[in-house]
Amino acid sequence: MENKPTTERSSNYDHLENMSTQELLTNINKEDKTVPQAIEEQLPAIEELVDVIVARMQEGGRLFYIGAGTSGRLGVLDASECPPTFGVSEDWVIGLIAGGDHALRHAVENAEDDLEQAWKDLEKFHITKKDVLVGIAASGTTPYVIGGVKRAREEGIATGCITCNDSSPLAAAVEFPVEVVVGPEFVTGSTRMKAGTAQKLVLNMISTSSLIKMGRVKGNKMVDMQLSNKKLVNRGIKMIMEELKIEEEEAAKLLEKYKSVRNVLRNFESKN
Template sequence: MENKPTTERSSNYDHLEKMSTQELLTNINNEDKSVPLAIEKQLPAIEKLVDVIVTRMQEGGRLFYIGAGTSGRLGVLDASECPPTFGVSEDWVIGLIAGGDHALRHAVENAEDDLEQAWKDLEKFHISKKDVLVGIAASGTTPYVIGGVKRAREEGIATGCITCNDSSPLAAAVEFPVEVVVGPEFVTGSTRMKAGTAQKLVLNMISTSSLIKMGRVKGNKMVDMQLSNKKLVNRGVKMIMEELKVEEEEAKRLLEKYKSVRKVLRNFDSEN
Protein backbone atom coordinates (compact mmCIF):
# COMPACT_ATOMS: atom_id res chain seq x y z
CA MET A 1 0.00 0.00 0.00
CA GLU A 2 1.23 3.46 -0.89
CA ASN A 3 2.39 5.59 2.03
CA LYS A 4 0.09 8.45 1.09
CA PRO A 5 -3.22 9.81 2.40
CA THR A 6 -6.09 7.77 0.95
CA THR A 7 -7.33 10.70 -1.13
CA GLU A 8 -3.94 10.91 -2.88
CA ARG A 9 -3.38 7.22 -3.54
CA SER A 10 -3.27 5.92 -7.11
CA SER A 11 -6.55 5.03 -8.74
CA ASN A 12 -7.64 1.41 -8.80
CA TYR A 13 -7.81 1.86 -12.59
CA ASP A 14 -5.17 2.74 -15.15
CA HIS A 15 -5.01 3.70 -18.83
CA LEU A 16 -8.23 5.65 -18.45
CA GLU A 17 -7.70 7.30 -21.82
CA LYS A 18 -7.95 3.90 -23.50
CA MET A 19 -11.34 3.06 -21.98
CA SER A 20 -14.54 3.25 -24.00
CA THR A 21 -17.26 5.63 -22.84
CA GLN A 22 -19.18 2.68 -21.45
CA GLU A 23 -16.16 1.47 -19.50
CA LEU A 24 -15.51 4.93 -18.09
CA LEU A 25 -19.10 5.36 -16.95
CA THR A 26 -19.37 1.85 -15.53
CA ASN A 27 -16.13 2.15 -13.58
CA ILE A 28 -16.95 5.60 -12.21
CA ASN A 29 -20.37 4.33 -11.18
CA ASN A 30 -18.85 1.29 -9.48
CA GLU A 31 -16.56 3.56 -7.46
CA ASP A 32 -19.45 5.85 -6.55
CA LYS A 33 -21.41 2.92 -5.12
CA SER A 34 -18.88 2.68 -2.30
CA VAL A 35 -19.62 6.17 -0.98
CA PRO A 36 -22.88 5.53 0.93
CA LEU A 37 -21.34 2.45 2.55
CA ALA A 38 -18.41 4.54 3.79
CA ILE A 39 -20.86 7.11 5.17
CA GLU A 40 -22.85 4.40 6.93
CA LYS A 41 -19.82 3.64 9.09
CA GLN A 42 -19.80 7.27 10.22
CA LEU A 43 -23.46 7.61 11.18
CA PRO A 44 -22.72 7.62 14.94
CA ALA A 45 -20.20 10.45 14.42
CA ILE A 46 -22.65 12.40 12.26
CA GLU A 47 -25.34 11.90 14.93
CA LYS A 48 -23.13 13.47 17.60
CA LEU A 49 -22.44 16.47 15.36
CA VAL A 50 -26.11 16.97 14.49
CA ASP A 51 -27.13 16.78 18.14
CA VAL A 52 -24.68 19.50 19.16
CA ILE A 53 -25.83 21.68 16.23
CA VAL A 54 -29.46 21.33 17.29
CA THR A 55 -28.60 22.10 20.92
CA ARG A 56 -26.75 25.26 19.90
CA MET A 57 -29.51 26.33 17.50
CA GLN A 58 -32.08 25.91 20.26
CA GLU A 59 -29.96 28.34 22.28
CA GLY A 60 -29.95 30.87 19.44
CA GLY A 61 -26.76 29.73 17.73
CA ARG A 62 -25.88 29.27 14.06
CA LEU A 63 -24.11 26.72 11.90
CA PHE A 64 -20.98 27.74 9.99
CA TYR A 65 -19.15 25.81 7.27
CA ILE A 66 -15.63 26.64 6.12
CA GLY A 67 -13.69 25.04 3.29
CA ALA A 68 -11.51 25.61 0.24
CA GLY A 69 -12.01 24.60 -3.38
CA THR A 70 -14.62 21.88 -3.92
CA SER A 71 -15.13 21.47 -0.18
CA GLY A 72 -15.76 25.19 0.27
CA ARG A 73 -18.17 25.27 -2.67
CA LEU A 74 -20.15 22.37 -1.26
CA GLY A 75 -20.45 24.10 2.11
CA VAL A 76 -21.66 27.33 0.49
CA LEU A 77 -24.10 25.32 -1.63
CA ASP A 78 -25.61 23.56 1.37
CA ALA A 79 -25.90 26.78 3.35
CA SER A 80 -27.45 28.68 0.44
CA GLU A 81 -30.15 26.04 -0.02
CA CYS A 82 -31.37 26.16 3.58
CA PRO A 83 -33.38 29.41 3.31
CA PRO A 84 -35.43 28.40 0.24
CA THR A 85 -35.94 24.84 1.50
CA PHE A 86 -36.68 25.48 5.16
CA GLY A 87 -37.63 29.16 5.26
CA VAL A 88 -34.82 30.03 7.65
CA SER A 89 -33.01 33.35 7.55
CA GLU A 90 -29.81 33.59 5.54
CA ASP A 91 -27.76 34.06 8.69
CA TRP A 92 -28.76 30.74 10.28
CA VAL A 93 -26.54 28.46 8.19
CA ILE A 94 -23.51 30.25 6.73
CA GLY A 95 -20.94 28.86 4.28
CA LEU A 96 -17.53 30.47 3.80
CA ILE A 97 -14.95 29.58 1.16
CA ALA A 98 -11.24 30.41 1.14
CA GLY A 99 -10.76 33.30 -1.27
CA GLY A 100 -14.29 34.63 -0.82
CA ASP A 101 -17.21 34.46 -3.24
CA HIS A 102 -14.86 34.92 -6.22
CA ALA A 103 -13.49 31.47 -5.40
CA LEU A 104 -16.88 29.88 -6.08
CA ARG A 105 -16.16 30.13 -9.80
CA HIS A 106 -12.42 30.65 -9.96
CA ALA A 107 -9.34 29.13 -8.40
CA VAL A 108 -7.79 31.66 -6.00
CA GLU A 109 -4.06 31.16 -5.70
CA ASN A 110 -2.80 30.31 -2.20
CA ALA A 111 -6.17 31.11 -0.58
CA GLU A 112 -6.31 27.78 1.21
CA ASP A 113 -2.79 28.07 2.60
CA ASP A 114 -3.47 30.93 5.03
CA LEU A 115 -3.86 29.66 8.60
CA GLU A 116 -5.24 32.98 9.86
CA GLN A 117 -7.75 33.97 7.18
CA ALA A 118 -10.66 31.70 8.15
CA TRP A 119 -10.89 33.24 11.60
CA LYS A 120 -10.81 36.73 10.08
CA ASP A 121 -13.66 35.69 7.79
CA LEU A 122 -15.63 34.24 10.70
CA GLU A 123 -15.13 37.30 12.89
CA LYS A 124 -17.07 39.36 10.34
CA PHE A 125 -20.11 37.35 11.39
CA HIS A 126 -19.41 37.78 15.12
CA ILE A 127 -19.13 34.01 15.62
CA SER A 128 -19.59 33.11 19.29
CA LYS A 129 -19.84 30.23 21.76
CA LYS A 130 -23.49 29.79 20.78
CA ASP A 131 -22.43 28.70 17.28
CA VAL A 132 -21.04 25.53 15.69
CA LEU A 133 -18.24 25.49 13.12
CA VAL A 134 -17.79 22.59 10.68
CA GLY A 135 -14.57 22.47 8.68
CA ILE A 136 -14.77 20.66 5.34
CA ALA A 137 -11.60 19.31 3.70
CA ALA A 138 -11.25 16.08 1.77
CA SER A 139 -7.56 15.82 2.62
CA GLY A 140 -7.98 16.96 6.21
CA THR A 141 -4.83 19.06 5.82
CA THR A 142 -6.09 22.39 4.44
CA PRO A 143 -4.44 25.21 6.48
CA TYR A 144 -7.38 27.63 6.02
CA VAL A 145 -9.75 25.10 7.56
CA ILE A 146 -7.44 23.81 10.28
CA GLY A 147 -6.52 27.33 11.37
CA GLY A 148 -10.19 28.27 11.54
CA VAL A 149 -11.35 25.34 13.64
CA LYS A 150 -8.37 25.52 15.99
CA ARG A 151 -9.01 29.18 16.77
CA ALA A 152 -12.73 28.55 17.13
CA ARG A 153 -12.12 25.73 19.58
CA GLU A 154 -9.81 27.96 21.60
CA GLU A 155 -12.68 30.43 21.78
CA GLY A 156 -15.03 27.76 23.17
CA ILE A 157 -16.97 27.21 19.96
CA ALA A 158 -18.17 23.67 19.17
CA THR A 159 -16.23 22.31 16.19
CA GLY A 160 -16.74 19.45 13.77
CA CYS A 161 -15.35 18.41 10.41
CA ILE A 162 -16.00 16.36 7.29
CA THR A 163 -12.88 14.77 5.86
CA CYS A 164 -12.06 11.74 3.71
CA ASN A 165 -8.77 10.62 5.25
CA ASP A 166 -8.12 8.69 8.44
CA SER A 167 -6.28 10.37 11.33
CA SER A 168 -5.94 13.76 9.68
CA PRO A 169 -4.76 16.97 11.36
CA LEU A 170 -8.24 18.42 10.82
CA ALA A 171 -9.98 15.55 12.59
CA ALA A 172 -7.51 15.87 15.47
CA ALA A 173 -8.29 19.57 15.79
CA VAL A 174 -12.07 19.27 16.29
CA GLU A 175 -14.40 17.76 18.88
CA PHE A 176 -16.79 16.09 16.46
CA PRO A 177 -14.90 14.63 13.49
CA VAL A 178 -16.65 12.84 10.62
CA GLU A 179 -14.11 10.81 8.64
CA VAL A 180 -15.63 9.28 5.50
CA VAL A 181 -12.81 7.26 3.93
CA VAL A 182 -13.94 6.53 0.37
CA GLY A 183 -10.62 5.29 -0.99
CA PRO A 184 -8.61 6.40 -4.04
CA GLU A 185 -10.37 8.47 -6.67
CA PHE A 186 -11.07 7.16 -10.19
CA VAL A 187 -8.83 9.93 -11.47
CA THR A 188 -5.98 9.94 -8.96
CA GLY A 189 -6.32 12.81 -6.49
CA SER A 190 -9.50 14.25 -8.06
CA THR A 191 -11.36 14.72 -4.81
CA ARG A 192 -14.26 16.50 -6.50
CA MET A 193 -15.40 12.94 -7.33
CA LYS A 194 -16.01 10.39 -4.53
CA ALA A 195 -14.78 12.65 -1.74
CA GLY A 196 -16.94 15.50 -3.00
CA THR A 197 -19.94 13.19 -3.29
CA ALA A 198 -19.37 11.97 0.26
CA GLN A 199 -19.14 15.52 1.58
CA LYS A 200 -22.34 16.51 -0.23
CA LEU A 201 -24.25 13.53 1.20
CA VAL A 202 -23.02 14.24 4.73
CA LEU A 203 -23.89 17.93 4.40
CA ASN A 204 -27.39 16.93 3.24
CA MET A 205 -27.70 14.81 6.38
CA ILE A 206 -26.40 17.51 8.72
CA SER A 207 -28.52 20.43 7.54
CA THR A 208 -31.68 18.43 6.83
CA SER A 209 -31.64 16.51 10.12
CA SER A 210 -30.81 19.61 12.13
CA LEU A 211 -33.57 21.72 10.61
CA ILE A 212 -36.15 18.93 10.85
CA LYS A 213 -35.33 18.73 14.56
CA MET A 214 -35.70 22.51 14.71
CA GLY A 215 -39.30 22.11 13.52
CA ARG A 216 -38.87 23.28 9.92
CA VAL A 217 -40.69 20.27 8.40
CA LYS A 218 -44.25 19.06 9.08
CA GLY A 219 -44.89 15.39 8.38
CA ASN A 220 -42.61 15.05 5.38
CA LYS A 221 -43.39 18.42 3.81
CA MET A 222 -41.32 21.59 3.37
CA VAL A 223 -44.04 23.76 4.88
CA ASP A 224 -41.66 26.70 5.41
CA MET A 225 -40.16 26.73 1.90
CA GLN A 226 -39.87 30.10 0.16
CA LEU A 227 -42.46 30.45 -2.61
CA SER A 228 -39.98 32.00 -5.02
CA ASN A 229 -41.21 30.59 -8.34
CA LYS A 230 -44.26 29.00 -9.98
CA LYS A 231 -43.01 25.45 -9.39
CA LEU A 232 -42.75 26.05 -5.64
CA VAL A 233 -46.10 27.81 -5.49
CA ASN A 234 -47.69 24.84 -7.25
CA ARG A 235 -45.96 22.49 -4.83
CA GLY A 236 -47.35 24.54 -1.94
CA VAL A 237 -50.85 24.38 -3.39
CA LYS A 238 -50.63 20.61 -3.67
CA MET A 239 -49.38 20.32 -0.09
CA ILE A 240 -52.38 22.31 1.13
CA MET A 241 -54.81 20.27 -0.98
CA GLU A 242 -53.40 17.05 0.40
CA GLU A 243 -53.16 18.16 4.01
CA LEU A 244 -56.50 19.96 4.29
CA LYS A 245 -58.53 17.98 1.73
CA VAL A 246 -59.60 21.14 -0.13
CA GLU A 247 -60.00 21.87 -3.83
CA GLU A 248 -57.25 23.55 -5.85
CA GLU A 249 -58.92 26.95 -6.04
CA GLU A 250 -59.39 27.07 -2.27
CA ALA A 251 -55.77 26.01 -1.74
CA LYS A 252 -54.59 28.78 -4.08
CA ARG A 253 -56.72 31.33 -2.27
CA LEU A 254 -55.37 30.32 1.11
CA LEU A 255 -51.77 30.36 -0.06
CA GLU A 256 -52.19 33.77 -1.66
CA LYS A 257 -53.68 35.09 1.57
CA TYR A 258 -51.14 33.68 4.03
CA LYS A 259 -48.02 33.50 1.77
CA SER A 260 -46.79 30.36 3.56
CA VAL A 261 -47.91 26.73 3.66
CA ARG A 262 -47.29 26.59 7.41
CA LYS A 263 -49.40 29.69 8.03
CA VAL A 264 -52.21 28.22 5.94
CA LEU A 265 -52.18 25.02 7.99
CA ARG A 266 -52.00 26.97 11.23
CA ASN A 267 -54.90 29.29 10.37
CA PHE A 268 -57.23 26.97 8.46
CA ASP A 269 -59.23 25.81 11.47
CA SER A 270 -59.93 29.40 12.55
CA GLU A 271 -61.35 30.13 9.10
CA ASN A 272 -63.75 27.21 9.24
Protein backbone atom coordinates in the same frame (compact mmCIF):
# COMPACT_ATOMS: atom_id res chain seq x y z
CA MET B 1 0.07 -0.10 0.19
CA GLU B 2 1.27 3.38 -0.74
CA ASN B 3 2.45 5.54 2.14
CA LYS B 4 0.10 8.38 1.16
CA PRO B 5 -3.21 9.72 2.48
CA THR B 6 -6.09 7.70 1.04
CA THR B 7 -7.31 10.59 -1.07
CA GLU B 8 -3.90 10.79 -2.79
CA ARG B 9 -3.35 7.09 -3.45
CA SER B 10 -3.23 5.79 -7.00
CA SER B 11 -6.51 4.91 -8.66
CA ASN B 12 -7.62 1.29 -8.74
CA TYR B 13 -7.72 1.73 -12.52
CA ASP B 14 -5.05 2.62 -15.06
CA HIS B 15 -4.79 3.57 -18.73
CA LEU B 16 -8.02 5.52 -18.42
CA GLU B 17 -7.37 7.17 -21.77
CA ASN B 18 -7.69 3.77 -23.46
CA MET B 19 -11.10 2.96 -21.96
CA SER B 20 -14.28 3.18 -24.01
CA THR B 21 -17.00 5.59 -22.92
CA GLN B 22 -18.96 2.64 -21.54
CA GLU B 23 -15.96 1.43 -19.55
CA LEU B 24 -15.33 4.89 -18.13
CA LEU B 25 -18.94 5.35 -17.04
CA THR B 26 -19.24 1.83 -15.63
CA ASN B 27 -16.06 2.12 -13.59
CA ILE B 28 -16.84 5.60 -12.26
CA ASN B 29 -20.28 4.35 -11.24
CA LYS B 30 -18.73 1.28 -9.61
CA GLU B 31 -16.55 3.54 -7.47
CA ASP B 32 -19.44 5.88 -6.63
CA LYS B 33 -21.46 2.95 -5.26
CA THR B 34 -18.94 2.58 -2.43
CA VAL B 35 -19.67 6.07 -1.03
CA PRO B 36 -22.93 5.36 0.86
CA GLN B 37 -21.34 2.42 2.65
CA ALA B 38 -18.47 4.59 3.83
CA ILE B 39 -20.99 7.15 5.12
CA GLU B 40 -23.02 4.45 6.89
CA GLU B 41 -19.96 3.61 8.98
CA GLN B 42 -19.87 7.22 10.14
CA LEU B 43 -23.55 7.59 11.09
CA PRO B 44 -22.82 7.61 14.87
CA ALA B 45 -20.32 10.44 14.38
CA ILE B 46 -22.75 12.39 12.19
CA GLU B 47 -25.47 11.88 14.82
CA GLU B 48 -23.25 13.38 17.52
CA LEU B 49 -22.53 16.41 15.38
CA VAL B 50 -26.20 16.94 14.47
CA ASP B 51 -27.27 16.74 18.10
CA VAL B 52 -24.72 19.40 19.04
CA ILE B 53 -25.88 21.65 16.20
CA VAL B 54 -29.52 21.31 17.23
CA ALA B 55 -28.71 22.01 20.90
CA ARG B 56 -26.82 25.19 19.93
CA MET B 57 -29.54 26.29 17.51
CA GLN B 58 -32.12 25.90 20.26
CA GLU B 59 -30.05 28.41 22.24
CA GLY B 60 -30.05 30.86 19.33
CA GLY B 61 -26.86 29.63 17.69
CA ARG B 62 -25.95 29.25 14.04
CA LEU B 63 -24.16 26.70 11.86
CA PHE B 64 -21.01 27.74 9.98
CA TYR B 65 -19.17 25.81 7.27
CA ILE B 66 -15.63 26.64 6.15
CA GLY B 67 -13.70 25.03 3.31
CA ALA B 68 -11.51 25.62 0.28
CA GLY B 69 -11.96 24.62 -3.35
CA THR B 70 -14.56 21.90 -3.94
CA SER B 71 -15.12 21.46 -0.21
CA GLY B 72 -15.75 25.16 0.27
CA ARG B 73 -18.13 25.28 -2.68
CA LEU B 74 -20.12 22.37 -1.28
CA GLY B 75 -20.46 24.11 2.08
CA VAL B 76 -21.62 27.35 0.47
CA LEU B 77 -24.08 25.37 -1.68
CA ASP B 78 -25.59 23.57 1.31
CA ALA B 79 -25.91 26.80 3.29
CA SER B 80 -27.46 28.69 0.38
CA GLU B 81 -30.15 26.04 -0.07
CA CYS B 82 -31.40 26.21 3.52
CA PRO B 83 -33.38 29.48 3.27
CA PRO B 84 -35.45 28.48 0.21
CA THR B 85 -35.97 24.92 1.44
CA PHE B 86 -36.71 25.57 5.11
CA GLY B 87 -37.66 29.25 5.20
CA VAL B 88 -34.83 30.09 7.60
CA SER B 89 -33.00 33.42 7.53
CA GLU B 90 -29.81 33.64 5.49
CA ASP B 91 -27.73 34.07 8.64
CA TRP B 92 -28.77 30.77 10.24
CA VAL B 93 -26.55 28.47 8.14
CA ILE B 94 -23.50 30.25 6.71
CA GLY B 95 -20.95 28.87 4.27
CA LEU B 96 -17.52 30.47 3.82
CA ILE B 97 -14.92 29.58 1.18
CA ALA B 98 -11.22 30.42 1.18
CA GLY B 99 -10.73 33.32 -1.20
CA GLY B 100 -14.28 34.64 -0.77
CA ASP B 101 -17.16 34.47 -3.22
CA HIS B 102 -14.80 34.97 -6.18
CA ALA B 103 -13.45 31.49 -5.38
CA LEU B 104 -16.83 29.91 -6.09
CA ARG B 105 -16.09 30.19 -9.81
CA HIS B 106 -12.33 30.76 -9.97
CA ALA B 107 -9.25 29.28 -8.34
CA VAL B 108 -7.75 31.80 -5.90
CA GLU B 109 -4.01 31.26 -5.61
CA ASN B 110 -2.75 30.32 -2.13
CA ALA B 111 -6.11 31.17 -0.47
CA GLU B 112 -6.30 27.80 1.27
CA ASP B 113 -2.77 28.05 2.65
CA ASP B 114 -3.48 30.92 5.09
CA LEU B 115 -3.88 29.64 8.66
CA GLU B 116 -5.26 32.95 9.92
CA GLN B 117 -7.76 33.97 7.25
CA ALA B 118 -10.66 31.70 8.21
CA TRP B 119 -10.92 33.23 11.66
CA LYS B 120 -10.83 36.72 10.15
CA ASP B 121 -13.68 35.68 7.84
CA LEU B 122 -15.66 34.23 10.74
CA GLU B 123 -15.17 37.32 12.90
CA LYS B 124 -17.06 39.37 10.31
CA PHE B 125 -20.14 37.33 11.30
CA HIS B 126 -19.52 37.82 15.04
CA ILE B 127 -19.27 34.07 15.66
CA THR B 128 -19.86 33.18 19.34
CA LYS B 129 -19.94 30.22 21.73
CA LYS B 130 -23.58 29.65 20.78
CA ASP B 131 -22.52 28.69 17.25
CA VAL B 132 -21.11 25.52 15.68
CA LEU B 133 -18.30 25.48 13.11
CA VAL B 134 -17.84 22.58 10.68
CA GLY B 135 -14.62 22.47 8.67
CA ILE B 136 -14.80 20.67 5.33
CA ALA B 137 -11.63 19.32 3.70
CA ALA B 138 -11.29 16.06 1.79
CA SER B 139 -7.58 15.84 2.63
CA GLY B 140 -7.99 16.94 6.23
CA THR B 141 -4.85 19.04 5.85
CA THR B 142 -6.10 22.39 4.47
CA PRO B 143 -4.46 25.19 6.52
CA TYR B 144 -7.39 27.62 6.05
CA VAL B 145 -9.78 25.09 7.59
CA ILE B 146 -7.47 23.79 10.32
CA GLY B 147 -6.55 27.32 11.42
CA GLY B 148 -10.22 28.27 11.58
CA VAL B 149 -11.39 25.33 13.67
CA LYS B 150 -8.42 25.51 16.03
CA ARG B 151 -9.06 29.16 16.82
CA ALA B 152 -12.79 28.55 17.13
CA ARG B 153 -12.20 25.72 19.60
CA GLU B 154 -9.90 27.96 21.64
CA GLU B 155 -12.78 30.43 21.80
CA GLY B 156 -15.14 27.76 23.18
CA ILE B 157 -17.06 27.22 19.94
CA ALA B 158 -18.22 23.66 19.16
CA THR B 159 -16.26 22.30 16.19
CA GLY B 160 -16.80 19.43 13.77
CA CYS B 161 -15.39 18.41 10.41
CA ILE B 162 -16.03 16.35 7.30
CA THR B 163 -12.90 14.76 5.86
CA CYS B 164 -12.08 11.73 3.72
CA ASN B 165 -8.78 10.60 5.27
CA ASP B 166 -8.15 8.68 8.48
CA SER B 167 -6.32 10.36 11.36
CA SER B 168 -5.96 13.75 9.69
CA PRO B 169 -4.79 16.97 11.39
CA LEU B 170 -8.27 18.41 10.84
CA ALA B 171 -10.01 15.53 12.62
CA ALA B 172 -7.54 15.84 15.49
CA ALA B 173 -8.31 19.57 15.80
CA VAL B 174 -12.09 19.26 16.30
CA GLU B 175 -14.41 17.78 18.89
CA PHE B 176 -16.80 16.06 16.48
CA PRO B 177 -14.94 14.62 13.48
CA VAL B 178 -16.70 12.83 10.62
CA GLU B 179 -14.17 10.80 8.62
CA VAL B 180 -15.71 9.28 5.48
CA VAL B 181 -12.87 7.28 3.93
CA VAL B 182 -13.98 6.52 0.38
CA GLY B 183 -10.65 5.24 -0.96
CA PRO B 184 -8.61 6.33 -3.97
CA GLU B 185 -10.34 8.38 -6.65
CA PHE B 186 -11.00 7.06 -10.17
CA VAL B 187 -8.72 9.82 -11.43
CA THR B 188 -5.90 9.82 -8.88
CA GLY B 189 -6.25 12.70 -6.41
CA SER B 190 -9.41 14.15 -8.01
CA THR B 191 -11.34 14.64 -4.79
CA ARG B 192 -14.18 16.41 -6.61
CA MET B 193 -15.33 12.85 -7.37
CA LYS B 194 -15.99 10.32 -4.58
CA ALA B 195 -14.79 12.57 -1.77
CA GLY B 196 -16.93 15.45 -3.05
CA THR B 197 -19.93 13.16 -3.36
CA ALA B 198 -19.43 11.94 0.20
CA GLN B 199 -19.14 15.48 1.54
CA LYS B 200 -22.28 16.57 -0.32
CA LEU B 201 -24.27 13.64 1.09
CA VAL B 202 -23.07 14.28 4.65
CA LEU B 203 -23.88 17.98 4.35
CA ASN B 204 -27.38 17.07 3.16
CA MET B 205 -27.77 14.87 6.22
CA ILE B 206 -26.47 17.47 8.66
CA SER B 207 -28.53 20.45 7.51
CA THR B 208 -31.70 18.50 6.74
CA SER B 209 -31.71 16.55 10.01
CA SER B 210 -30.88 19.64 12.06
CA LEU B 211 -33.61 21.77 10.54
CA ILE B 212 -36.20 19.00 10.75
CA LYS B 213 -35.40 18.74 14.46
CA MET B 214 -35.75 22.53 14.65
CA GLY B 215 -39.34 22.18 13.44
CA ARG B 216 -38.89 23.36 9.86
CA VAL B 217 -40.75 20.37 8.34
CA LYS B 218 -44.30 19.17 9.01
CA GLY B 219 -44.99 15.51 8.30
CA ASN B 220 -42.70 15.13 5.30
CA LYS B 221 -43.42 18.51 3.73
CA MET B 222 -41.35 21.69 3.31
CA VAL B 223 -44.08 23.86 4.80
CA ASP B 224 -41.72 26.80 5.34
CA MET B 225 -40.20 26.84 1.83
CA GLN B 226 -39.90 30.21 0.12
CA LEU B 227 -42.47 30.59 -2.65
CA SER B 228 -39.98 32.13 -5.04
CA ASN B 229 -41.22 30.72 -8.35
CA LYS B 230 -44.27 29.13 -9.99
CA LYS B 231 -43.02 25.60 -9.39
CA LEU B 232 -42.78 26.18 -5.65
CA VAL B 233 -46.13 27.97 -5.52
CA ASN B 234 -47.73 25.00 -7.26
CA ARG B 235 -45.99 22.62 -4.87
CA GLY B 236 -47.35 24.65 -1.95
CA ILE B 237 -50.87 24.52 -3.38
CA LYS B 238 -50.68 20.75 -3.74
CA MET B 239 -49.46 20.41 -0.14
CA ILE B 240 -52.45 22.40 1.10
CA MET B 241 -54.88 20.42 -1.07
CA GLU B 242 -53.48 17.18 0.31
CA GLU B 243 -53.41 18.27 3.95
CA LEU B 244 -56.80 20.00 4.06
CA LYS B 245 -58.62 17.85 1.46
CA ILE B 246 -59.76 20.91 -0.51
CA GLU B 247 -59.88 21.88 -4.17
CA GLU B 248 -57.06 23.63 -6.02
CA GLU B 249 -58.79 27.00 -6.35
CA GLU B 250 -59.44 27.26 -2.62
CA ALA B 251 -55.91 26.13 -1.78
CA ALA B 252 -54.46 28.76 -4.11
CA LYS B 253 -56.53 31.52 -2.49
CA LEU B 254 -55.43 30.46 0.99
CA LEU B 255 -51.77 30.38 -0.01
CA GLU B 256 -52.02 33.82 -1.58
CA LYS B 257 -53.65 35.15 1.57
CA TYR B 258 -51.35 33.61 4.20
CA LYS B 259 -48.09 33.60 2.18
CA SER B 260 -46.79 30.21 3.34
CA VAL B 261 -48.00 26.64 3.64
CA ARG B 262 -47.32 26.64 7.39
CA ASN B 263 -49.40 29.77 7.92
CA VAL B 264 -52.31 28.23 6.01
CA LEU B 265 -52.17 25.02 8.05
CA ARG B 266 -51.73 26.92 11.33
CA ASN B 267 -54.72 29.11 10.59
CA PHE B 268 -56.83 26.07 9.71
CA GLU B 269 -55.80 24.22 12.89
CA SER B 270 -56.62 27.25 15.06
CA LYS B 271 -60.17 27.25 13.73
CA ASN B 272 -60.72 23.52 14.37
